[in-house]
Amino acid sequence: MRFGVVVFPGSNCDHDAWYAVSHNLGHQAEFIWHDSTSLGNADAVILPGGFSYGDYLRCGAIAKFSPVMTAIKKFAQDGGLVLGICNGFQILVESGLLPGALLRNRQLRFVCRPVTLRVETTSTPFTSAATKGQLIKVPVAHGEGCYFADQRTLDTLEAEDRVVMRYLDNPNGSLRDIAGICNEGRNVMGMMPHPERASDPLLGSTDGRVVLESMVRSLVAAHA
């Protein structure tokens, strides 16, 4: 399968996502420059972590205007798989591909540590290889990861089984301990924790691979 990894000038987890896909999973991964209007022949797209355009304004607020996001919106509308990790999640929210907002962490400090997540649903292409209720240990690294939405949006997300992952030990004050959500079409997911940093046995946890492996499985099924 071919993954496209989007590179904004301030992306700094682009290489990590590329490495996890190409070296840890053994699939193809190619970089897509932010001013590209095409996604090439990618089967799935990853918006990696980092600081897109510096993010001195709200995280992702400028990235939503980049040419590549127009292509990604189209790709998502056509049912393509889009995974936003950390800054990628922030960009998806700013772009309106996912509801809600990511605010500054409640403690007002950047936090980087492993957290335990519970997989809340397996009926997404990002968690289909997991089991419902599975606990996975994956690092977070962000200053603005506190998920926020109004009551009704949160209720809708829950009712539609779109809260994909929750924190067991909430590191940032996210409402209802939300760590990751998907869109109505279930083909776009954003998550603050970094699965690509938990994909290599040498780094202490391979729990994050289940996200990428689920994507591969879904793509294979779709191609079959």
Next chain:
Amino acid sequence: MSDLAPSELAKVRAILGREPNQTETGIFTVMWSEHCSYKSSRLHLKKLPTRSERVLVGPGENAGIIDIGQGYAIAFKIESHNHPSFIEPFQGAATGVGGILRDIFTMGARPIAVLDAIRFGPLDDPECGDRNRRILEGVVEGISHYGNCFGVPTIGGETVFERCYNGNPLVNVFALGVFRHDEIFFGRASGIGNPVIYVGAKTGRDGIHGASMASAEFTEESKQKRPNVQVGDPFMEKLLLEACIEAMHTGAVVGIQDMGAAGLTCSTCEMGSRAETGVEIDLARVPQRESGMTPYEIMLSESQERMLLVAEKGREEEVFAVFRKWGLDAVTIGEVTGDGKLRVKDHGVVVAEIPNRELADEAPLYDRPHGVPPYRPAPMDAPDIPRSLDLNSNLLELLASGDLCSKRWIWQQYDQSVRTNTLQGPGGDAAIVRIKETGTSVAMSVDGNGRYCSLSPREGARLLVAECCRNLSAVGALPVAATNNLNFGNPERPEIMAQLVEAIEGIAEACKHFETPITGGNVSLYNETLGEAIWPTPVMGIVGLLKTAPPVTIPFRGEGRAVLLLGGLGTVDATRFGGTQYAKVVLNKMWGLPPALDMDYEKSVHTAIREVIAQGLAESSHDVGDGGLAVALSESCAEGIGASISLDTSLRPEFALFHEGPSRILVSTSQPEAVEKIARDNKIECLRLGVTMKERLQIGHNSDTWVDCRVERLREVWENALENLLNPISVG
């Protein structure tokens, strides 16, 4: 502001054959400042060993480079940003990180690790506690802000609190990068006629005379120097990194250097001096952020995130294309000439003309008087050391103290795992990053010990090198090279200069012994506020090499394992106990000398532990350092497994538990005989202290119980102490 001394001004006149104008005087003042010229320390720095088979580039370049095999190399260096961090902690620390990162990628290497050694006044200081807490929070946030956005993991270092840093905190940042041998670049303006290109951020009035500020003592007026502190933009730095590396790969770049201290001045004359060429620039072409800047201001600005590069004539467009792609300014501001001069024009009119070599390399050299004993802040004779009433609470008190407690609150604010190379992050004996391309890893240890060095700069410095090498060996790495940051007071005072000389000689002796040549570093002098100097505080950063493998870490991992002490219990007397954390925290006193070190024995311990680890015998490994054996054992219990320990010693309990003698490493293993054999082969002691067990740490002596505590309690006290110190419950 440290202006040119009369003798220096005379030298300037002799070089120029005339009176310097204002711009030229400014240029000489910064280039000949202590910060840029090392005029007080250069004479003694020559005593340091700088060569080995692995050293590809030694001192004098932007960073040292060593070979790590398979065609790859690492560049690393440590630098201080002490003065700016006191005046403006957030930006001071942030730009400290920015500066050292540029030093690494200007050589062509991609930064893959940062470690910081930071020192403050005590957080509970009755007079300065509030300010110390604010400075710490600002410094940590600054490091976090810059490193996290740039995308380099911050994976270790140390945080120390002493009253001598109340008015003069220390922020020393170490960075390391990796590249192939054929990707190394130098700061050389070679090739007459080649264009000199300015890239990166625009020049503003920030940081003018920062280098001179960093070469002066703090006085009441220092607070007015806030405009001298630069403002950092990590996003710009990230763009600059990517663009520079991409530009280097075009093959059109001849030489490159960052604009750090002394900005445009330093980069132009140093690049010219190294290549024995001249450099001519016109300031009218320099991208400027503010209008109406004078030549003096442009030449001395320390605006961040700027680089100067020399390209091959005719291939400028290849370089410009890369910088356009990254949205950065890149402008030809001059060219390399054959006359060896730095010629600065403003709209075509010459405003400064100085020979490069004399400016960059012929700075005054001072043999400052040092024929007196180094200043000591404490008596030699030991006081009466009272018998401890409760060793258990002494241990808890130590674990809750600023120097020994967990620094989790700090390092959780740093991105430790970006780039997915971190095998061992903060909190280990040494940090480890893997090199994906080679299958090997690099371990790093950054350490200082101002307390020991204040008691004996020479012995303290040797202990420091030994400790770093021990930390590296404790994770299985072979120490191979070092960088140092010398933080001292005013070198014009003989008793301070004596500290500096003794410490440098101590480092030289130990670095020779442990075969870790110094490949570069930084000297920060005039660390004084209102006439009071900091303790002599050399900080070492030593790197080691090892195979890539899951790391051996500190915590005990299973019950029923033998706990061994490689190197033995060590010895101590009352005089050598005066620099310990027990003396500091429990007795609130300081005296005597640092622990005694036998460098041959120490080296054998290192060899032995590396062998133990290489053979896969160690389940856990931890260097016994500050706080002594009891603290090291407590730290080994951090993940819930305790131990039952029995000490066979004639030392009094305070000494046995808390002395800080070197050459000791705790190991837990299920194959104690094999470990003991390795110890015998290396002719070192190896004591079986006891066995791991669940839930409790018990330390006994014959039928006495010295320590008995639930592991959970030890962990709570140790992990929460820093947060408690930062958020004191207000009284009244």
